[in-house]
Amino acid sequence: MGEAELSLAAVRDALVREEDSIVFALIERARRPRNAPAYAAAAAAGGRSLAEFFVREAEVLHAKAGQYQKPEDVPFFPQDLPSPLFPTKDYPKVLHSFASSVSVNDAIWKMYFNELLPLFTVDGDDGNYAETVALDFACLKALSRRIHIGKYVAEVKFKDASQDYSPLIRAKDTKALMNLLTFKAVEEKVKRRVEKKARIFGQNVTLEDNADKQEGNAGDSECKVNPEVLSKLYDLWVMPLTKDVEVDSISVQASLNIN
Numbered sequence: 497m498g499e500a501e502l503s504l505a506a507v508r509d510a511l512v513r514e515e516d517s518i519v520f521a522l523i524e525r526a527r528r529p530r531n532a533p534a535y536a537a538a539a540a541a542g543g544r545s546l547a548e549f550f551v552r553e554a555e556v557l558h559a560k561a562g563q564y565q566k567p568e569d570v571p572f573f574p575q576d577l578p579s580p581l582f583p584t585k586d587y588p589k590v591l592h593s594f595a596s597s598v599s600v601n602d603a604i605w606k607m608y609f610n611e612l613l614p615l616f617t618v619d620g621d622d623g624n625y626a627e628t629v630a631l632d633f634a635c636l637k638a639l640s641r642r643i644h645i646g647k648y649v650a651e652v653k654f655k656d657a658s659q660d661y662s663p664l665i666r667a668k669d670t671k672a673l674m675n676l677l678t679f680k681a682v683e684e685k686v687k688r689r690v691e692k693k694a695r696i697f698g699q700n701v702t703l704e705d706n707a708d709k710q711e712g713n714a715g716d717s718e719c720k721v722n723p724e725v726l727s728k729l730y731d732l733w734v735m736p737l738t739k740d741v742e743v744d745s746i747s748v749q750a751s752l753n754i755n
């Protein structure tokens with residue numbers, strides 16, 4: 497995002513767009529069963545799982561190709577990532593460079609594998625492990641990007657009301673900070689919208705005319721991912737983690753302005 501786009505409305509629009517990527521990534525992953533062996537320690541990868549091996553190697557490739565330059569593109573394994581081999585775009589600096597250090601990817605990783613995956617994949621093993629972990633990587637990237645867009649939300653909110661945020665930062669009052677940047681009504685709308693997107697994007701589209709089955713009216717059991725899982729994902733993890741990113745980023749911004 498560039499400076500001109502940095503308004504709360506524009507950042508919220510970016511968050512809405514990311515919902516599509518998350519819903520589609522989950523729908524794609526749900527085509528495969530759980531495939532547990534992909535997550536077990538493997539001697540071939542020095543004791544790491546295939547999933548971890550795949551993400552680490554993919555991030556090396558992506559870094560060489562020029563990714564992870566933007567504040568919202570955060571690698572899961574930042575240690576020793578190579579520099580881009582090709583010239584990269586000069587992104588306008590809208591966030592303080594310290595914002596690039598804010599990451600909740602460890603929490604996203606644990607949440608995805610321990611909590612989310614069992615909610616939207618069926619038990620089973622079809623042996624398609626390489627495909628499965630590539631689909632996991634797409635889910636992780638989409639979730640991480642959405643959540644780290646919280647850095648821009650933080651910047652906008654702090655700029656618009658630094659007089660309200662600064663005393664709370666100084667007092668290290670994380671709870672009050674959380675309250676200040678929370679908009680319950682917005683959160684309710686987000687949950688309802690992602691649930692609806694899962695219902696619309698995840699239905700089987702046919703050419704038959706059926707008055708009962710207009711878009712958005714597919715029964716939840718016919719959807720490729722249960723729409724309620726999307727609402728729960730956002731309620732329990734995506735929005736709370738976005739707010740953690742906001743608090744961390746605001747604290748960085750504020751400490752630079754206050755001290």
Ligand SMILES: O=C(O)C(=O)C[C@]1(C(=O)O)C=C[C@@H](O)C=C1
Nearest residue numbers: 649677678679680682683735738
């Ligand atoms: O829209 C905002 O103001 C945000 O901070 C984003 C977000 C979200 O993650 O969707 C997080 C906190 C707010 O309570 C509402 C929504």
